[in-house]
Amino acid sequence: MKIKLMVSDNSYEKLAAALTEKGIEIDEDADLILTERNQYINHLTGRGDGEIYRIGVADIICIESLSHDIFVYTSDGCYKVRERLRQLETLLDPEQFLRVSNAVIIARHQVKRIKPAMSSKYLLTMTDGRHVDVTRSYYNIFRDSFGI
Amino acid sequence: MRSFSLVFIILVFLVFFIVGFSVIYFFLYTRKINQRLKEGVYEGRRLWTPQKVVLCLVIAVLVILCIVPLSRLITGDKDTPVIDDAYYQAEYMHEVYTPEEMQEGYLQQYSIDENPGYEKTIEQVGDVKFTYFISEQSYDRMHPAFIVYVQYTGNEPVEVYDYMVQFLTTEYQNLWGNGSGGADTSDYICIMGNASINCIVEVYAGYYQEKEYAERSDEDELTPTGEKIQILLNHAAAEE
Numbered sequence: 081m082k083i084k085l086m087v088s089d090n091s092y093e094k095l096a097a098a099l100t101e102k103g104i105e106i107d108e109d110a111d112l113i114l115t116e117r118n119q120y121i122n123h124l125t126g127r128g129d130g131e132i133y134r135i136g137v138a139d140i141i142c143i144e145s146l147s148h149d150i151f152v153y154t155s156d157g158c159y160k161v162r163e164r165l166r167q168l169e170t171l172l173d174p175e176q177f178l179r180v181s182n183a184v185i186i187a188r189h190q191v192k193r194i195k196p197a198m199s200s201k202y203l204l205t206m207t208d209g210r211h212v213d214v215t216r217s218y219y220n221i222f223r224d225s226f227g228i
Numbered sequence: 229m230r231s232f233s234l235v236f237i238i239l240v241f242l243v244f245f246i247v248g249f250s251v252i253y254f255f256l257y258t259r260k261i262n263q264r265l266k267e268g269v270y271e272g273r274r275l276w277t278p279q280k281v282v283l284c285l286v287i288a289v290l291v292i293l294c295i296v297p298l299s300r301l302i303t304g305d306k307d308t309p310v311i312d313d314a315y316y317q318a319e320y321m322h323e324v325y326t327p328e329e330m331q332e333g334y335l336q337q338y339s340i341d342e343n344p345g346y347e348k349t350i351e352q353v354g355d356v357k358f359t360y361f362i363s364e365q366s367y368d369r370m371h372p373a374f375i376v377y378v379q380y381t382g383n384e385p386v387e388v389y390d391y392m393v394q395f396l397t398t399e400y401q402n403l404w405g406n407g408s409g410g411a412d413t414s415d416y417i418c419i420m421g422n423a424s425i426n427c428i429v430e431v432y433a434g435y436y437q438e439k440e441y442a443e444r445s446d447e448d449e450l451t452p453t454g455e456k457i458q459i460l461l462n463h464a465a466a467e468e
Contacts, residue, residue: 191265193262194258194261194262195258196254196261198278200277223274226264226265226270227264227269227271228261228264228274
């Protein structure tokens, strides 16, 4: 039996040891996922260049949904994750991450510049130079979150 | 024509004002939010978005444009005194004669040199000489209250003339006016008129070349031009 752990760093080692002892394999590609309530994850597991990487949430610049795939962008590169955007929205700390459109979650501390548009939108420039639109649906949420 | 130009200018100014203000606010707003982002300040008074500012400006301008005419309509223009009804009930008249016509019938009794019972005044205004006579008698329907001889005394050749006679209240409010023109600039024209109420008579006269006159006519026919004199008629009989 394989299981994927999406828990905080504090709980990960303990849980991994306990599950392994019981004969349950920890696998990042497992369909069965164990999550922790009221805790936000510190790492994501993503695939890039055929390899599996453990991505610290502090390194994440933004997460984007393209077609049916979810990509996590960091300063090092781009990684594909299996979780859905809606799921990630609940797993990531809302103090650090904010959904700005149906397809994008940004890391708040990675926003370099905000440019307002005349049509109830903002154009964000992230620290890696990437441009992200805050769409009309998320306009007020963004304003409340950033206090502008 | 003038009032239309003024309204147009005001509207253009307002459009430029709204656009200019919005652009400036847009830049200030962008600067402010990025300043807050840089300082990591996520709490504080929310700023008005540029869209909100533009909307409020447009509404404010529209409201002002509606309120001002409405208030003037309700209260009336307090700066402009109301014209007494007596002025509207009075009679005003004038006629213009050429030198040839002045030699005919009863007009022969009037002269550019002297007219008994009239006070003579000569006024040189630019290239136009006004020799005018004001009656020293009380109002009389049969005799003119004022006679004005208009002559061109300039050196430049002229081809046409025009004139206008405007009756005003003693407060200088317009009552009634009329004018015309002609091509015979060789001698004088004689303007005679009367009014059954004390008032002010403005006489305009101008001499032009054909081309200049045509251009002037294209611009604004209603605004009198040329040289001007004002005559105070103080002769009306007291009310019985």
